[in-house]
Amino acid sequence: xxxxxxxxxxxxxxxxxxxxxxxxxxxxxxxxxxxxxxxxxxxxxxxxxxxxxxxxxxxxxxxxxxxxxxxxxxxxxxxxxxxxxxxxxxxxxxxxxxxxxxxxxxxxxxxxxxxxxxxxxxxxxxxxxxxxxxxxxxxxxxxxxxxxxxxxxxxxxxxxxxxxxxxxxxxxxxxxxxxxxxxxxxxxxxxxxxxxxxxxxxxxxxxxxxxxxxxxxxxxxxxxxxxxxxxxxxxxxxxxxxxxxxxxxxxxxxxxxxxxxxxxxxxxxxxxxxxxxxxxxxxxxxxxxxxxxxxxxxxxxxxxxxxxxxx
Numbered sequence: 001x002x003x004x005x006x007x008x009x010x011x012x013x014x015x016x017x018x019x020x021x022x023x024x025x026x027x028x029x030x031x032x033x034x035x036x037x038x039x040x041x042x043x044x045x046x047x048x049x050x051x052x053x054x055x056x057x058x059x060x061x062x063x064x065x066x067x068x069x070x071x072x073x074x075x076x077x078x079x080x081x082x083x084x085x086x087x088x089x090x091x092x093x094x095x096x097x098x099x100x101x102x103x104x105x106x107x108x109x110x111x112x113x114x115x116x117x118x119x120x121x122x123x124x125x126x127x128x129x130x131x132x133x134x135x136x137x138x139x140x141x142x143x144x145x146x147x148x149x150x151x152x153x154x155x156x157x158x159x160x161x162x163x164x165x166x167x168x169x170x171x172x173x174x175x176x177x178x179x180x181x182x183x184x185x186x187x188x189x190x191x192x193x194x195x196x197x198x199x200x201x202x203x204x205x206x207x208x209x210x211x212x213x214x215x216x217x218x219x220x221x222x223x224x225x226x227x228x229x230x231x232x233x234x235x236x237x238x239x240x241x242x243x244x245x246x247x248x249x250x251x252x253x254x255x256x257x258x259x260x261x262x263x264x265x266x267x268x269x270x271x272x273x274x275x276x277x278x279x280x281x282x283x284x285x286x287x288x289x290x291x292x293x294x295x296x297x298x299x300x301x302x303x304x305x306x307x308x309x310x311x
Contacts, residue, residue: 015100019108019163026094027160030115031153033087035292038146040080042288046281050134050208052077056127084123087149091116094156105163111156118149134212136202143198150292151299158303176247182240183305186260189236190298192229194291200226204279223275230268233298237264240301253304260297267294 016023044050052066052073053059059066059078066074094112102109122145129138200222203215215222241257243249267290274283 015097017100017104019098019101019105019160021164023094023097023108024157024160024164026090026097027153027156029090030087030094031150031157031296033083033090034146034149034153035289035296037080037083037087038143038150038292039285039289040083041143041146042285044077044080045139045208046206046285047073047076048207048209049073049076050212051130053081053130056130081126084119084126087119088116091119105159108156108159108163111152111159114152115149115156118145118152122146122149134208136207136213136215139208140195140198140202143201144195147194147292147295150295154296154299155303158300158307176243179240179243179247179249179253180306182236182243183302185236186233186240186305187298187302189229189233190294193226193233194295196222196226196229197291206279206281206284230271234264234268237261237301240305250304253301256297256300256304260301263290263293263297266290 044052049072052070052075055061058064059074059081060070066078091112095109095116098105098109098112122142125138125142125145129135129142132138199215199217200219203217203219203222207214237257237260241261244254244257267287270283270287270290274280274287277283
């Protein structure tokens with residue numbers, strides 16, 4: 001027993017006591033992989049491979065992997081399932097890397113735990129998606145769970161990056177009440193746009209399978225409703241940029257706002273182009289990428305507006 005305890009102690013003693021480049025790179029890997037699985041999930045739906053594996057957790061009854069009879073659709077769907085294990089490996093590695101800092105860097109440790117805890121939930125929702133034959137409400141929930149993971153990973157990147165730069169003395173950003181309110185407005189408007197966007201998607205033609213159910217809404221009506229929070233997001237972002245440059249605001253927030261502006265402009269352009277050109281598959285995929293980047297950018301602005309960062 002004493003030998004086992006000694007080995008365990010020596011193993012944990014090798015772990016860092018301060019945030020290192022490894023921690024930060026793992027946080028970045030978490031963010032990139034969470035965005036990546038949104039893209040591969042979109043590819044599954046857009047190639048009509050949503051039921052390539054018609055069962056879960058097995059790909060088909062009696063087989064965990066796709067069979068030749070299932071063709072390319074089975075390979076695409078199964079490949080997307082395998083990426084979940086990549087996310088888990090990265091999340092576990094992140095927790096291990098900050099294990100000895102779980103008291104001194106509690107926020108980073110809890111964010112790491114949150115990432116790992118949501119990934120299995122996301123996998124189960126994916127299974128329910130298959131069981132319900134791609135019910136659009138469940139498909140939307142599947143995407144939104146990934147969006148939450150993107151937001152959590154963004155916060156993790158921010159916190160590890162801040163500590164890596166040696167910024168130990170953390171004081172509040174000298175932002176006004178207006179800037180903090182705009183940070184919340186941006187986050188809520190972006191979240192509303194993403195949620196309503198999933199309803200637009202559930203009404204559109206790309207169901208993931210020819211027999212999959214769709215929403216019986218007017219595509220034109222839900223699209224018009226979807227752009228309402230987008231207009232609010234644009235207005236709040238413009239006001240936030242003006243306020244940031246009008247007053248002596250921290251560089252962190254200014255940079256975050258510029259990234260958000262670029263993301264919103266590109267995402268809006270893709271959205272309009274795809275809508276008026278019959279929703280071509282490649283543009284829809286780019287729009288999904290834009291949605292993930294929007295979640296990250298809006299979370300970043302909210303964090304920089306309301307969190308505690310060095311001046």
